[in-house]
Amino acid sequence: MKIVVLLKQTLDTEEKITLDQGAVCEDGVTFVINPYDEYAVEEAVRLRDEHGGSVKLLSAGPERTAEALRTALAMGADEAVLITDERIPDDEYAVSKVLHTYLVRENADLILGGSFSVDRGGGQVAVRTATLLGIPHAGSITKLTVSGGSAEVHRDAEGDLEVVEVPLPALFTAQQGLNEPRYPSLPGIMKAKKKPFTRLTLDDLGLSPNEIQPATKQAALFLPPERKAGRILKGEPAAAVQELVSLLRTKVQPDTTAD
Amino acid sequence: MSQFLLVFAEMREGKLRQVALETLGAAQLLAQEGDFIRIVLAAGSNTADAAAVLSAYGAEIIYTIEDEDLEHYTPDAYAAAIQAAVSEAQPTVVLFGHTALGRDLAPVIASSMGAGQISDVTSIEIKDGEGLFTRPLYAGKAFEKRSFTTRPAVITIRPNNIAAAAPDASRNPSAITELAYPTPSLRSVVKNVVRKTTGSIDLSEANIVISGGRGVKSADGFKPLEELAGLLGGAVGASRGACDAGYCDYAxxxxxxxxxxxxEIYIACGISGAIQHLAGMSQSRIIIAINKDPEAPIFKVADYGIVGDLFDILPLLTMEFRKVLN
Structure with missing residues (x-):
């Protein structure tokens, strides 16, 4: 079985965001595999171990993404492809076109990704890529079983669980609970250094920047106002609770009809 | 030139969702003089009832598409239904709620239309005749404003953020047009749906969220939270710590x-307030923290805090609310 994992490198979720000259400051911050993509990598490696085949990682992003790809190789993926080109705009419409251009020649049986990235959080790229490829998808899966030419998945739909059967080739996006991603082992890290790692540009894909003009653009980037610490309600628990309820009644009621 | 805005009014279990009215509200913010708003209702049943309700909201046309294939969401069935409305309306903008369904469906429609998409929009303004869309980055640690460089355009809006549309008596009732379901070949088959949330309210749409952390100590520890949520018509949430410890579902x-x-109100019980949790709830209107540890970072963002054991405080709180609500 030929498995491709779509992977993005993101800031660690423990990082605080600071801005520098209209951009998110990347100095001294820790980057990780997007946590949802990490589930996808783990699932791909397990499926390969069970059914045979190969796991290829695919990413479109800046050069620093190589580190995340190395980590995923150390987790057990077989090969990595990084499409890195400054002319790829930060827009899901454009990025999915780039990935599609690579994948259309790949004929993967199974494509896995995360249900969204914890940075931009658009949740578009994987689903758009499946649509461009003309293959079915199921989003936010918490269980995946492959047998014969199809997969049975459990989907998380706002807390409800849907059991869906999907014929392969197909694309699935991982939700929390799909598995427990492994930490790369030392031998895994050593082996990862020797695994095939390919860098591609738009020219290598035969794509011209005109074909991937962004459909959206950023007009402003800002931090939300910091919340200030409020009041600690002191005294006996019963009194504190009584005060809280009366505060809430005056705070909430007049405004619920506003707007 | 007139624009056509197409609103997907999402239904769940035969009823219009609140987010459907908010999506319509978003379209009204975007519509300018001479623009037309059309609505599409696609579901397994009850679209006529929903259309009757929505017809008072001033949209030009409401399309209804009903078929048993639409009883449960699959991308193929829903995309085919929405495409039918898209062919009919030729919209320049299509709007969805950023719900489990909308989040999954919108990129399919955007991709099929060759459209750009701005997801998870929390507010909309018009600048120089163009829509400017505010949306969170890093789950709300930062925000951006985005605009479209091309048409058509697809937008998903975050529930609970954009004011819901209100009925408009000054306008004619909407024309209601039934569209034929195009009967696509369905590649995926929904074999079973396990309703884990029956009777409760979806987290992203809830006005009141009662959330538990490691401090709840066990699955049973969520009971006092559930009781208060039930009383207030709210939803129960959790921190990563509580999920990782297996006290509750990752959902x-x-x-x-x-x-x-x-x-409107977020009550954090036994949650310390790690930065990755704060990102997910800091935009709540009023935050209340209940925690044994007076140094817990959650108190730094809470409007009101009570230092104490959640198992002492919550039952008192439920009792007090019950008193004032009666």
């Missing part, structure tokens, strides 16, 4: 991984 997780919620 409840609030944070940068998990869900982002923006309720």
């Amino acid at each position: 409840l997780q609030i944070g940068q991984t998990g869900k982002v919620v923006t309720p």
Whole structure:
């Protein structure tokens, strides 16, 4: 079985965001595999171990993404492809076109990704890529079983669980609970250094920047106002609770009809 | 030139969702003089009832598409239904709620239309005749404003953030047009749906969220939270710590991984307030923290805090609310 994992490198979720000259400051911050993509990598490696085949990682992003790809190789993926080109705009419409251009020649049986990235959080790229490829998808899966030419998945739909059967080739996006991603082992890290790692540009894909003009653009980037610490309600628990309820009644009621 | 805005009014279990009215509200913010708003209702049943309700909201046309294939969401069935409305309306903008369904469906429609998409929009303004869309980055640690460089355009809006549309008596009732379901070949088959949330309210749409952390100590520890949520018509959420410890399902997780919620009232019980959790709830209107540890970071963002054991405080709180609500 030929498995491709779509992977993005993101800031660690423990990082605080600071801005520098209209951009998110990347100095001294820790980057990780997007946590949802990490589930996808783990699932791909397990499926390969069970059914045979190969796991290829695919990413479109800046050069620093190589580190995340190395980590995923150390987790057990077989090969990595990084499409890195400054002319790829930060827009899901454009990025999915780039990935599609690579994948259309790949004929993967199974494509896995995360249900969204914890940075931009658009949740578009994987689903758009499946649509461009003309293959079915199921989003936010918490269980995946492959047998014969199809997969049975459990989907998380706002807390409800849907059991869906999907014929392969197909694309699935991982939700929390799909598995427990492994930490790369030392031998895994050593082996990862020797695994095939390919860098591609738009020219290598035969794509011209005109074909991937962004459909959206950023007009402003800002931090939300910091919340200030409020009041600690002191005294006996019963009194504190009584005060809280009366505060809430005056705070909430007049405004619920506003707007 | 007139624009056509097409609103997907999402239904759940035969009823219009609140987010459907908010999506319509978003379209009204975007519509300028001479523009037309059309609505599409696609579901397994009851679209006529929903259309009758929505016809008072001033849209030009409401399309209804009903078929048993639309009883449960599959991308193929829903995309075919929405495409039918898209062919009919030729919209320049299509709007969805950023719900489990809308989040999955919108990129399919955007991709099929060759459209750009701005997801998870929390507010909309018009600048120089163009829509400017505010949306969170890093789950709300930062925000951006985005605009479209091309048409058509697809937008998903975050529940609970954009004011719901109101009925408009000054306008004619909408024309209601039934569209034929195009009967696509369905590649995926929904074999079973396990309703884990029957009777409860979806987290992302809830006005009140009662959330538990490691401090709840066990699955049973969520009971006092559930009781208060039930009384107030709210939803129960959790921190990553509580999910990782196996006290609850990951579907409840609030944070940068998990869900982002923006309720009127957020009550954090036994949650220390790690940065990745704060990202998921800091935009709530009023935050209340209950925690034994007076140094817990959650108190730094809470409007009101009570230092104490949640198992002492919550039952008192439920009792007090019950008193004042009666």
